[in-house]
Amino acid sequence: GAVVSQHPSWVICKSGTSVKIECRSLDFQATTMFWYRQFPKQSLMLMATSNEGSKATYEQGVEKDKFLINHASLTLSTLTVTSAHPEDSSFYICSEPRGVGYGYTFGSGTRLTVV
Amino acid sequence: QQPVQSPQAVILREGEDAVINCSSSKALYSVHWYRQKHGEAPVFLMILLKGGEQKGHEKISASFNEKKQQSSLYLTASQLSYSGTYFCGTEAGANNLFFGTGTRLTVIP
Numbered sequence: 001g002a003v004v005s006q007h008p009s010w011v012i013c014k015s016g017t018s019v020k021i022e023c024r025s026l027d028f029q030a031t032t033m034f035w036y037r038q039f040p041k042q043s044l045m046l047m048a049t050s051n052e053g054s055k056a057t058y059e060q061g062v063e064k065d066k067f068l069i070n071h072a073s074l075t076l077s078t079l080t081v082t083s084a085h086p087e088d089s090s091f092y093i094c095s096e097p098r099g100v101g102y103g104y105t106f107g108s109g110t111r112l113t114v115v
Numbered sequence: 116q117q118p119v120q121s122p123q124a125v126i127l128r129e130g131e132d133a134v135i136n137c138s139s140s141k142a143l144y145s146v147h148w149y150r151q152k153h154g155e156a157p158v159f160l161m162i163l164l165k166g167g168e169q170k171g172h173e174k175i176s177a178s179f180n181e182k183k184q185q186s187s188l189y190l191t192a193s194q195l196s197y198s199g200t201y202f203c204g205t206e207a208g209a210n211n212l213f214f215g216t217g218t219r220l221t222v223i224p
Binding site: 104 | 161202
């Protein structure tokens, strides 16, 4: 089946440092990748849309300079949380659309804890 | 833009049925349904593309009322494995999937 590989699965970092999360499509060339954030017991909130070869589109309220997205190839999209703070601790997850009628496939998620 | 789901939580005994509703304030292009287990990624269940469409797989089915901007997920003869949080996802335009508020389903023996 469709596979999106997301790394790392979890990361603990110190406040003020940056963390990079990678999502790699193993069997599909995704021109678009979506990045979500999920706080405990809450829904997934769309942060941004990553487009291969162009700038990402950010949802209202999401800081572009803090959450850097790069989609340099059809198979790899990255999210970098810059100058992380404890309030950035969350579950970050990527997903890619699989075509009309096929839904979205999700990465396994990255649990970020900022201490 | 977040769709609203009801109920927020439900507890069932094995074999019982449940209905989860999803309502949007915007006109919908499609409705997705996902199930998420604790600490895991959401898993795609099904997608409905046309108003009036109904779809199912085994004992899980869904309907989409385009005019009312609503969708419902039906779980029949629930099994322990059905436990998890169910999310609807709606696309109001080009390719942006917004998730609903979620419904936590617990199936007990």
